[in-house]
Amino acid sequence: MAAGANSSPAILPISNAAAQPPTAAGNQQLSSNSSVRLFLTAISDNIRFGLANRRPWSEVVDRSAFSKPESISEATLRLRKNYNYFRTNYLTIVTAVLAFSLLTNPFSLILLSGLLAAWLFLYVFRQASDPPIVFFGRQYSDRETLLFLIVSTVAVIFLTSVGSVLVSALMIGVAVVSLHGAFRAPEDLFLDEQEPQGGVPGFLTLLSGGAVATSQAPMPARA
Template sequence: MQPQIPSSATATYTTIPISGNDVISRSLHNLFSFISQRRPWPEFISPDTFNRPHSLAHAGDRLRKNAVHFRLNYALLVLTCALLSLIGTPLYLLLIAAIFGLWLVLYLFREDPLFLWGHHVGDRAVLVGLVLVSVVAIWFTGVAGNMIMGIGTGLVISAVHGVFRNPDGLFLDENEAMSQGLIRPGSSPSSDRWDHMLRP
């Protein structure tokens, strides 16, 4: 599953060129801000919230709700499983992790134009460069099979969690909370009452 990128990470460039170090620094800031939006891990693994679904339809509904509520946790879980699949080859693990980091910093979470040695590098050039580096690295290291197994394992674990984690008390958005009668239309989501109602 692909994590949803926040609006601040879209290509809304500044008009004043900034140094490459500042571009990377701002990208890292966007990345860490995005990661901080994950749900607390104690909420994710709380043993009191796990039980068996009543039916297949109920399991599907649980999976849908949990996939939305814990989407970033699941993405981190799948990424961790993918990296752990390379634990037997530490050099390749570091290489793939570095390339993934380049994707995050130079493409997904970059919001400023990139200048290298005084020349502007367009988004298309960055994308092509990252794709080429990734393909060459995966072909050279031969880790594609391991990574597919790791990603598959992460997806299976996420699906099992999504089916058996009871989402009662987790509301995906304000509209769903209103449909449950927990807030009135026009209520402020930032109010203490909202925070209290949405807390499991």
Template sequence: MTNYGSIPTSSHPSPPIDLEYISRAKHRIKAGLATRRPWKTMFDLQSMNLPHGFFDAISRIKTNLVYFRANYAVVVLLILFLSLLYHPTSLLVLAVLVVFWIFLYFLRDEPLVVFGHQIDDRTVMICLSVLTIGMLLFTHATANILGAVLTALVLVVIHAAVRRSDNLYLGEDAAAVTEASGLTSYP
């Protein structure tokens, strides 16, 4: 017996899309990227000038590295991505590592706890950076990776030295991190 006009259905129903999960992920992405400072603030031309001396440059670098750390991580990853466009294997590895960066660094709203020990953001960033560079070196794109990382580090340090830090206002959490890590400078 045939049923004309009926729509055939599959015996295996497709899994429903979990809208709550997508909504939570979207909210976490927005909240995670909230630690990133506005690009307009980072590249404010009124706040750019040469430091008055070596110690002024060091002080600016220390303050700006703490204040713009999420922005600087994005810049380094972007430069690394652009350098790997002609190395598809390395690019695939970088894509997987970017997922790690997103979930372990940018989207965390709670401290990371491993084996009962709380791990701070700076340690997570250092570990992810070492993991990223190490994994990419295994893809035989060493010259591109080292060139990109060195270029990114030079650009970050130049920006951090040239960007005045006297008009930056660290929140209580960032000020505590700066003081605890020894990145404060006293005149």
């Protein structure tokens, strides 16, 4: 009795989940989220910087500045000067035409969105430490995944309506920009041929931003 009364109760072990090191799956998830966040941040920064450098739209649509060019050489000179001055505005016009064409063709928009998502999550955001892709019980290497993405891109663009929609939208956008640049007299614009308007976000800039974001993503911790 005395021995039983003096004995202390058993102490249950307490696990401290916060003190445990992160697992490999958690590190991979954190690395993937960081890559996506850095990529989206690079895109938003490029778009915001480009829109900050655009010219006032009142100068773009100034009716008093439109006149018929006297020759093809004068139209070409006007187009070159106006392109250097209204570069961001012209890019916005082409993008708006392209977006309108895709919105009016939901099937093409869905196919293009799925293709873009496949490129981002199967190639751009993947790292060397990520597990291999397994589909229907078969493991695919990075080279096979890249080949599948290239073939899918060619099939979607050339065998569906996506290619015709993109080409038609780009042709309309370029035609609008060319007509505006040829008929807009640039004499009232402050042009600096040596330092044209720069800092316009383009497709290559976004890709380079995405590559930097992926390369700067934290790697999983090794034991």
